[in-house]
Amino acid sequence: MPFDVDIVVLSNIDKDLGPGVEMRVGLPSKNPWSLPFAHKTLFAERADKYDLFVYSEDDILITEAHLRAFLDVTADLDDDELAGFLRIEKRPDGRVSFPDVHWHFHWEPQSLMSRGEHLLARFTNEHAACYVLTREQLAKAISSGGFLVEPHAERYDLLCTAATDPYTQCGFTKLIPISRLGDFTVHHLSNKYAGRMGVDEPEMRRQIAALRQMAGSEDRAAQLFETETRLRTRLRRAAFSKDHYEPPSxxxxxxxxxxxxxxxxxxxxxxxxxxxxxxxxxxxxxxxxxxxxxxxxxxxxxxxxxxxxxxxxxxxxxxxxxxxxxxxxxxxxxxxxxxxxxxxxxxxxxxxxxxxxxxxxxxxxxxxxxxxxxxxxxxxxxxxxxxxxxxxxxxxxxxxxxxxxxxxxxxxxxxxxxxxxxxxxxxxxxxxxxxxxxxxxxxxxxxxxxxxxxx
Structure with missing residues (x-):
């Protein structure tokens, strides 16, 4: 990258990752799953030292093109809107899938909006294992009182919550720029869910085409009913929600x-x-x-x-x-x-x-x-x-x-x-x-x- 980049790796044990990589060791709490929350105090300590703050799990590929696209779109967004990403995975034969598009998660047709030359919409699964904030956005997140918090889990588990707090409790709405979706998809390098969870690329293209068609119409049908519950079982949050992608019965x-x-x-x-x-x-x-x-x-x-x-x-x-x-x-x-x-x-x-x-x-x-x-x-x-x-x-x-x-x-x-x-x-x-x-x-x-x- 042509940017001046500092890399900080968070871990529960010390590792030698070579020159140019800073290691920060320690858990925010006794729960080992709390490790991702450690990035928040790091960001706060250095809030005035960088133009961009990038949080990512260790298997997400974020490129220069992603960051330039983020800056380009952010220039046209309102102060309470954040451009966000969707993950993609690749099968051995090269087919692409979107693992975050599953179960009750879906596009919100009524969220469609234009900002400058960009068309954006909200996807109800905010988790993409990464996010990017400008210096001004980080300052707003911190001042909201929802950023520097103890490790917690509500709608998502601990790992996912650490990556979604800016959207869920800091006063921002995550929006996906669907008019340039390729610039806002990040590769989940482990390909952990490929072929097992999520929709394939043709289905995503079909849904994006439907959204774009709706953008040109004044009649935007709302969701028929709320499909996500607030029930929790031992194994699942939002238990008994409507699966939008049910197999044939x-x-x-x-x-x-x-x-x-x-x-x-x-x-x-x-x-x-x-x-x-x-x-x-x-x-x-x-x-x-x-x-x-x-x-x-x-x-x-x-x-x-x-x-x-x-x-x-x-x-x-x-x-x-x-x-x-x-x-x-x-x-x-x-x-x-x-x-x-x-x-x-x-x-x-x-x-x-x-x-x-x-x-x-x-x-x-x-x-x-x-x-x-x-x-x-x-x-x-x-x-x-x-x-x-x-x-x-x-x-x-x-x-x-x-x-x-x-x-x-x-x-x-x-x-x-x-x-x-x-x-x-x-x-x-x-x-x-x-x-x-x-x-x-x-x-x-x-x-x-x-x-x-x-x-």
């Missing part, structure tokens, strides 16, 4: 009667199940989480109806469907009975409603809560962003909306062994991590439930 597809021809999916993510059904010749309509994550399904022939629940229901006036899907949706909306009732009139005679939900009353989940001392203490929807769900709760939602439950099946926990083959038994349901409820309108005649084959 064979367990759901086999429950759709063979006589069904028209399908409505409410709360479609990137639409793997919906695309699989469309590929079998069914007419599939979806109300997606947002127009960005659903772009691939839209390109694959799934009809998209954008908007909120009420506006999309109005667009469906006069139409009827043989099967309506709610795949991991109802536990995340404020009024599940209200949503079920709202779309009750779009059902054709004898139509089926299929509801997939997590089973928060399974033995594995109860055990997790007991180990954390949280059984019965998580709270309701207002506190957690999710309704406690069980087979009985879904049945009561259905009854409240004028439906009767035909049957409920469970998707067994991976450790349930042979119980996978008896999910409807008492023991099988108790080990089911997910439940699928099949219902129909009260007083209606059921369609013949001939199980649909799934290739």
């Amino acid at each position: 064979s367990e759901v597809m086999v429950l759709i009667p063979d006589s069904a021809r028209t399908i409505l999916s409410i709360g479609c993510g990137w639409g793997a199940t919906e695309m699989a059904l469309a590929g079998k010749g069914l007419q599939v309509t979806a109300i997606p989480l947002d127009p960005v994550v659903s772009a691939m399904a839209a390109d694959s022939g799934v009809e998209m109806i954008h908007g909120d629940f009420c506006s999309t229901r109005a667009c469906l006036e006069g139409r009827q469907f043989d099967c309506v899907l709610y795949l991991n949706v109802l536990h995340l909306v404020p009024e599940p009975v209200g949503v079920l009732s709202l779309f009750g009139d779009v059902l054709s005679a004898g139509a089926t409603v299929i509801i997939q939900s997590p089973n928060m009353r399974s033995i594995p989940e109860i055990w997790n809560c007991l180990r954390r001392g949280r059984l019965g203490r998580q709270g309701g929807y207002e506190r957690t962003g999710a309704h406690p769900v069980s087979a009985g709760k879904v049945r009561r939602w259905c009854e409240g909306a004028g439906f009767v439950t035909a049957h409920t099946v469970g998707i067994a926990h991976r450790r349930a062994g042979i119980l996978r083959h008896v999910p409807s038994s008492r023991v099988g349901m108790s080990m089911a991590t997910d439940i699928i409820t099949v219902a129909r309108k009260a007083g209606g005649s059921a369609r013949p439930v001939e199980r649909r084959s799934v290739a």
Whole structure:
């Protein structure tokens, strides 16, 4: 780099890294995962000595081009906005993936904005294992009171929190310059998640194209509902959030009667199940989480109806469907009975409603809560962003909306062994991590439930 660069390596043990590299040894706390927080006091001590402050984990490649792009975009940003990065990884065959694009993390269409000649948007996963601040931005972060803090973990674990505090608690919003995304992608050199987590480059290009198309329109559909919970289990934060990138659900597809021809999916993510059904010749309509994550399904022939629940229901006036899907949706909306009732009139005679939900009353989940001392203490929807769900709760939602439950099946926990083959038994349901409820309108005649084959 042509810049005057000082390199400081933080470690819990002393190492000889050669000339020109300063070693700083020591943990901020007894927890070894607290090491990344040590960079904050270093930055504060030298806050007036540098023009740029770059924090990075040891396997992130940050180049001169990245820093020049950061400075270029920063010149056009407001004082409370920070240009940030996304990580990429590479498979042995050269294919590129984006590991940070997974689970409930997604682009926020309503965050789209122009700054100078740059188009930017917020991605809900702030973690990229690195960040860059100017001297002025660092001073603002320090004065906010959210930068020089003890090691902590809330939305992210300790390692990720150290790299995201400037965005989450220092008064800044992280924005990705999507009009020049290549300048704001950094290589995660370990390629740790390549092929295992995240989306591939074609999918990212598709989502960026959808964002750019929305930027030229005044009609920017908001997210259908909040998909990230505030629940924590022993292993996961934001437990039971809606996975925007769900794989196709064979367990759901086999429950759709063979006589069904028209399908409505409410709360479609990137639409793997919906695309699989469309590929079998069914007419599939979806109300997606947002127009960005659903772009691939839209390109694959799934009809998209954008908007909120009420506006999309109005667009469906006069139409009827043989099967309506709610795949991991109802536990995340404020009024599940209200949503079920709202779309009750779009059902054709004898139509089926299929509801997939997590089973928060399974033995594995109860055990997790007991180990954390949280059984019965998580709270309701207002506190957690999710309704406690069980087979009985879904049945009561259905009854409240004028439906009767035909049957409920469970998707067994991976450790349930042979119980996978008896999910409807008492023991099988108790080990089911997910439940699928099949219902129909009260007083209606059921369609013949001939199980649909799934290739």
